[in-house]
Amino acid sequence: MHYQLYYWTGLQGRGEFVRLALEDAGASYTDVARIDGDEVMTDFLEGRHAGAQPFAPPFLRAGEWVIAQVAAILHAIGPQLQLVPGSEAQRLQALQLQLTIADLVVEVHDTHHPIGVGLYYEDQTAEAARRAQDLRDNRLPKFLGYFEQVLQQAGGTHALGTHSYVDLSLFQLVSGLEYMFPKRMTTLSKQLPGLKALQQRVAERPRIAAYLASERRVAFNTNGIFRHYPELDAA
């Protein structure tokens, strides 16, 4: 199977959760918009292309499938990539965890865009400062504490007890949050030994290490979901 990933160029964004799975599995894939430009996605998004119409990138072509929504993509290709355990109960648990990661990703994005996705950050800095405090003080401890607990209950090493796409997404989540909130994450990390160790282990997986060192890994920047605005961070 050859995969075609469609996502905005110039940022990691939500596409990165899919990219990490494809890279970790050593899958054959094309990052289509990086070759042909973002406009190659228009026909899909406007419903003029065969297959299911995505609401937004990322979406993935896999054979005859066109799949949108990160959690649905990973649920669909997880078995093919051997990145999810085989039982239905474990596939559902993976989906549930991925959706909870996605919930936090929305909250992280809305921290710098609390008023409108179509506005610039500079048009909503006062609101962003208020929301960032709530995220730092309440939401990050709640979400990350939950993932730490799930990890510990599964044996302390893998979210599902064995390597899966959920571990890759937790790596991305923690790494993104450390870029965005270096002060806050330094404080919080003391209570997240399992997540920190998982992050390190994922970074050392040979294919992931090679990917992170390659030009295919776009650096975190202030166009993505995880944005470092120093004024939004605090210990």
Added chain:
Amino acid sequence: MHYQLYYWTGLQGRGEFVRLALEDAGASYTDVARIDGDEVMTDFLEGRHAGAQPFAPPFLRAGEWVIAQVAAILHAIGPQLQLVPGSEAQRLQALQLQLTIADLVVEVHDTHHPIGVGLYYEDQTAEAARRAQDLRDNRLPKFLGYFEQVLQQAGGTHALGTHSYVDLSLFQLVSGLEYMFPKRMTTLSKQLPGLKALQQRVAERPRIAAYLASERRVAFNTNGIFRHYPELDAA
């Protein structure tokens, strides 16, 4: 199969998307917290109960499964309830559409809580007014226009070409938005003939009609996701 649904009492909330599927299928289920109180959920949420730990309600017990996240629940029980077509491609399309509905549900919730879920609406009314304008002007037309287009491309009657849990969720979405934004939805509805007809057909399904007329259907109110604050609405 007897299902046990766990969700906060006193509001429809995200639990309603699951409840509508159970009701439409005539499934045997218990709405546990409505009988035993919200505190019955604590052991699950704190990881002291057997099975996967939910991050938040709703969650569903189905045999040995404990499943959280609305889209994961509906994906899991859809085949048992005969509320999703059988092919893998169509199950994925249902999941993808449900996740896009969930994305809009988050945006609707955050319209009255743009700064923090733990704060009262009254503590964030100025920010809510700004976000509501963006939702009314930009996000509602974009999301609802997408669902209308998907519906038309599937033949105009059902989101998946045949009755499914996605239709039930679209009914709930449109109904909730009409309660929350009566003025805006009156204007927008003119461009949504398929969604409006789908809403009517779902409401007339015998089991749904009986459910909506029963005491099991909590009325929309200002504790839920869809909240009618007149100051946030405009044509």
